[in-house]
Structures are given as structure tokens and as C-alpha cells.
Amino acid sequence: MTSQNIFSSAKNRTKLPRIIHGVLISKYRNIYIHLYNRGELYNLRVKRGTLSEEERYKINEHLVQTIKMLTQLPFPRHLSRVPEIAGGHHEKLDGTGYPKGLHDKDMQAPEKMMAIADIFEALTASDRPYKKGKTLSEALKIMNFMKQDQHIDADLFAVFLRSGVYLEYAHQYLSPEQIDEADIHAYI
Numbered sequence: 001m002t003s004q005n006i007f008s009s010a011k012n013r014t015k016l017p018r019i020i021h022g023v024l025i026s027k028y029r030n031i032y033i034h035l036y037n038r039g040e041l042y043n044l045r046v047k048r049g050t051l052s053e054e055e056r057y058k059i060n061e062h063l064v065q066t067i068k069m070l071t072q073l074p075f076p077r078h079l080s081r082v083p084e085i086a087g088g089h090h091e092k093l094d095g096t097g098y099p100k101g102l103h104d105k106d107m108q109a110p111e112k113m114m115a116i117a118d119i120f121e122a123l124t125a126s127d128r129p130y131k132k133g134k135t136l137s138e139a140l141k142i143m144n145f146m147k148q149d150q151h152i153d154a155d156l157f158a159v160f161l162r163s164g165v166y167l168e169y170a171h172q173y174l175s176p177e178q179i180d181e182a183d184i185h186a187y188i
Helices: 010-015 040-044 053-071 082-087 109-124 136-148 154-163 165-173
Strands: 018-020 023-026 031-034
Touching (some): 136 154, 136 165, 154 165
Antiparallel strands (some): 023 031
16 A cells, blocks of 8 residues: 555544644654744744754754855865855854753854844844834844853954944944944943
């Protein structure tokens, strides 16, 4: 019997798959298949801290795939760290990041700078259907908490602020209503 006609034979007619709470259920051989693709909006609305380890792994897997893909490319010597830098932008200084769980001493400046840029862009992005972009003051306040919690490098965050690169980015990519007064001296 082929997999196509397992559910259509008279013997198995009562074993047709059903969808219950977003899970494909089949009584045939106790097969339970989770439907992972419910759409980006649904997945991004899941409350923080409610994911199983398997679900968190699936979300974090994009960095592993990034590293695998980039390590296959023949970078010239001066760009040989690109896979490591791109793959390390979700690491945190306290070791709770991913994919490797690196600590401050295991990370170099480029990974730490990439993390700061990625966080700032993610907080202020207004092109995401699941959230409104934060204002400059909101984004920098959140990042300051991340600095205090040892998620981002304090010295590099200070460079990010003092250099004014966050403001240049804001004027180029943020909407005018997102560009508010931010007291960077409170965070340095």
C-alpha cells in the first residue's frame, strides 16, 4: 500500500488525518506531525518564554545555516572570518546567546559590533508586520538594559553612541516620528 492510498482504503477510512490546534493528527501508527509553517505573523506573536526547547532550536537554526552556507564560500584571506562574524551576532557576553553560547572572552570585536548593529536595526525597524519600530530613545534605553545585563559590550556600545552612527542611520532609514531626543550621556 503506498503512502498516497493509506488514508483512502476502506480499512483505514476512519483514520483520516485531522487538524487539532494547528497539529496534524493521524491515528495511523500514532503519527503526530507538527505543522511548523503557520506563517511568520503567528510565529512572531508567540509570547517570550513560552517556546519549547525544540521550537527555540528551530528558530535559532537560521544562524547555523548561515555559518554552514558561508563556510562553503571561497573567501579571500582578509575576509576569512565572515562566517564567524555573521554567525555570531546573536551571541551575548554572558554566554546565553546562540548558536555557540560564547562568553565575552571568546568573542572578538567584530562579532560584538555586529550584535549591536543588528539589535539597533531590529528594534527600530518599522517594516515588520508584527511590531511597530521603536523610537531612538526607546531603542537606546532597551540597549542600555542589554548592556547592564551583559548582553552587549559596554565599551562598543559607548563607541556606537559617541560616534553618532545611530543618528546617521536614523536620519537615513527611520521615519521622522521615530527620531526623538535621546540622552546618550545617560548610557555612556
